[in-house]
Amino acid sequence: xxxxxxxxxxxxxxxxxxxxxxxxxxxxxAASADPAASxxxxxxxxxxxxxxxxxMPWVIQGEEAGQFAALNQGFYKEEGLDVEIIPGGPDVRAxxxxxxxxxxxxxxxxxxxxxxxxxxxxxVGIGGINQADGLFLMCKTTTNIKSFADLKGKKVGVWxxxxxxxxxxxxxKSGLAVxxxxxxxxxxxxxxxxxxxxxxxxxTEWNEKHVVYKEGLEPSKGNVVELRPSDVGLFLPGxxxxxxxxxxxxxxxxAQGIVxxxxxxxxxxxxxxxxxxxxxxxxxxxxxDLDLDLQIIQVDEMCSLMAQGPAxxxxxxxGMAQTSWQQSADAALAAGQLKEPADVASAFTPTILDAVPxxxxxxxx
Amino acid sequence: MIMASKNQRSKPAAVWHGVWPALLxxxxxxGLWYSASHFWGMPKYILPAPDLILKEAxxxxxxxxxxxxxxxxEATTGFAVGVLLAVFVALVLDSWRFLEKGMSPYLVVGLxxxxxxxxxxxIIWFGxxxxxxxxxxxxLTFFPVVIYTLKGLKAADRREVDLxxxxxxxxxxxxxxxxxxxxxxxxxxxLRVASAASVLxxxxxxxxxxxxxxxxxxxxxxxxxxxxxIWAAVAVSAGIALLFYWVVTVAERKIIxxxxxxxxxx
Numbered sequence: 001x002x003x004x005x006x007x008x009x010x011x012x013x014x015x016x017x018x019x020x021x022x023x024x025x026x027x028x029x030a031a032s033a034d035p036a037a038s039x040x041x042x043x044x045x046x047x048x049x050x051x052x053x054x055x056m057p058w059v060i061q062g063e064e065a066g067q068f069a070a071l072n073q074g075f076y077k078e079e080g081l082d083v084e085i086i087p088g089g090p091d092v093r094a095x096x097x098x099x100x101x102x103x104x105x106x107x108x109x110x111x112x113x114x115x116x117x118x119x120x121x122x123x124v125g126i127g128g129i130n131q132a133d134g135l136f137l138m139c140k141t142t143t144n145i146k147s148f149a150d151l152k153g154k155k156v157g158v159w160x161x162x163x164x165x166x167x168x169x170x171x172x173k174s175g176l177a178v179x180x181x182x183x184x185x186x187x188x189x190x191x192x193x194x195x196x197x198x199x200x201x202x203x204t205e206w207n208e209k210h211v212v213y214k215e216g217l218e219p220s221k222g223n224v225v226e227l228r229p230s231d232v233g234l235f236l237p238g239x240x241x242x243x244x245x246x247x248x249x250x251x252x253x254x255a256q257g258i259v260x261x262x263x264x265x266x267x268x269x270x271x272x273x274x275x276x277x278x279x280x281x282x283x284x285x286x287x288x289d290l291d292l293d294l295q296i297i298q299v300d301e302m303c304s305l306m307a308q309g310p311a312x313x314x315x316x317x318x319g320m321a322q323t324s325w326q327q328s329a330d331a332a333l334a335a336g337q338l339k340e341p342a343d344v345a346s347a348f349t350p351t352i353l354d355a356v357p358x359x360x361x362x363x364x365x
Numbered sequence: 366m367i368m369a370s371k372n373q374r375s376k377p378a379a380v381w382h383g384v385w386p387a388l389l390x391x392x393x394x395x396g397l398w399y400s401a402s403h404f405w406g407m408p409k410y411i412l413p414a415p416d417l418i419l420k421e422a423x424x425x426x427x428x429x430x431x432x433x434x435x436x437x438x439e440a441t442t443g444f445a446v447g448v449l450l451a452v453f454v455a456l457v458l459d460s461w462r463f464l465e466k467g468m469s470p471y472l473v474v475g476l477x478x479x480x481x482x483x484x485x486x487x488i489i490w491f492g493x494x495x496x497x498x499x500x501x502x503x504x505l506t507f508f509p510v511v512i513y514t515l516k517g518l519k520a521a522d523r524r525e526v527d528l529x530x531x532x533x534x535x536x537x538x539x540x541x542x543x544x545x546x547x548x549x550x551x552x553x554x555x556l557r558v559a560s561a562a563s564v565l566x567x568x569x570x571x572x573x574x575x576x577x578x579x580x581x582x583x584x585x586x587x588x589x590x591x592x593x594x595i596w597a598a599v600a601v602s603a604g605i606a607l608l609f610y611w612v613v614t615v616a617e618r619k620i621i622x623x624x625x626x627x628x629x630x631x
């Protein structure tokens with residue numbers, strides 16, 4: 001019997017240790033809206049805030065600085081929202097999180113919206129963030145690759161499940177068939193690029209590009225070539241704000257609040273170098289293991305991607321151009337990510353975006 | 366008195382005798398590793414030099430400790446929950462043969478669940494914080510413990526079972542005084558497997574979605590090409606698993622010192 005008690009004691013000790021940690025760690029999981037409350041809104045009237053979850057496209061990083069700025073500057077709160085920013089990750093299925101009501105809003109690229117809709121999850125785009133998805137290829141010059149047309153028979157790393165569409169579509173547009181290239185799944189690192197396991201590897205403007213540059217490999221030094229889908233006339237939108245059709249119908253005010261707050265957050269972030277640094281610091285407050293300098297670079301790159309293409313022409317951020325979204329749908333189809341052509345017109349709606357105050361959509365970049 | 370001082374001298378010697386082969390292996394491996402990195406040109410992205418990893422650990426101890434603590438808490442909580450549930454289920458199944466027959470195939474299936482397949486679903490069900498990681502750790506703890514404990518409950522010596530029967534021992538007496546003690550070696554074997562599995566489970570779940578923990582640290586370090594940090598995080602994770610294993614082993618030695626498996630290790 002004493003042995004049984006002893007076993008129980010060991011388990012209790014383990015449970016106690018766990019309990020000791022439980023309290024302190026809850027703050028280290030999802031970033032909540034509380035920092036905003038403590039920072040900016042002590043003077044705000046005590047209004048009933050609606051709690052909503054907003055899933056990010058990746059782990060917390062500068063790519064999401066505008067959302068963190070909106071949180072910390074109290075922009076979401078002014079919209080009546082208590083926003084919980086939920087980090088994404090390699091295998092976070094944002095569509096399933098929306099469908100299960102674990103979150104109400106998420107950042108997708110249009111191809112992600114199409115594939116969710118094809119699976120029967122009626123996700124709908126309500127506002128744009130990046131006008132270009134910022135995904136491209138980096139190849140060492142030793143591979144003799146100079147354009148997408150040179151990829152025939154080459155080993156090319158892609159992030160399967162969405163990241164490959166634009167790059168494969170660019171190869172197709174350059175006269176290749178998808179099967180002409182050996183597409184290989186790339187890890188969330190540039191290891192295979194550095195050790196020449198791939199001839200070309202996928203990169204984002206805001207992260208991998210700078211990781212590679214830091215190792216002394218960059219176009220200006222003549223040792224790396226960068227191939228962008230825009231080189232062959234493909235402009236694919238990137239991060240876009242989305243929700244379920246049902247949420248949009250039942251709570252249009254939440255959708256309006258998320259889009260207003262997010263665009264305002266980015267507008268604030270991109271408006272000055274000081275703000276970009278502050279926004280990067282907000283990101284670091286939520287994820288202290290990151291490197292501030294790299295996050296500031298990420299924020300700069302994001303501001304650049306927001307201000308490109310249609311935003312540059314119209315002078316307004318947040319737009320969702322039909323032609324760009326159509327190109328995304330075509331690319332996803334060409335890459336085999338979609339089995340049937342997507343119904344582009346129903347995959348996004350301009351109603352929320354059209355109601356965003358014009359002041360929130362200007363950008364100084 | 367002379368005997369006592371002799372014993373005191375011999376104890377460190379005995380410890381040294383047990384430890385030195387492992388230390389020698391460590392010295393040789395680290396020496397080769399150091400040479401490969403500094404003299405034979407092994408690139409940093411394959412395996413950074415041991416001194417670079419140590420430097421990362423010394424320069425950023427807070428990051429490793431904070432994230433290591435999160436993983437430790439997730440793994441220990443998951444482990445405790447998984448073990449308690451497994452013991453309860455094992456006792457229920459043991460006393461209800463029909464249920465055991467019905468459940469056994471599924472327990473074996475459960476033992477072979479690929480963690481990367483279930484973790485995303487668990488995150489959807491249990492949210493984005495620590496709870497989902499705890500649940501993943503508990504699942505990976507539960508199945509080996511329930512299977513081995515169930516097996517252990519049936520492992521009592523036939524003659525002892527007969528003796529209990531002859532002496533008209535009650536069912537509860539048979540369980541507490543014979544079958545549960547007999548199951549303990551199986552139970553501890555399962556705990557050793559589960560202790561490592563629970564740490565691995567927490568790390569993998571963090572890798573999928575988190576903003577704290579060793580898995581998260583490894584993911585973000587890989588993403589920014591910080592290989593020394595990846596390996597420092599791996600070392601912390603291995604340290605947690607070793608600590609866990611050690612606690613289970615010590616508990617085993619205290620609780621069932623009579624068992625042959627413990628005796629052999631001693």
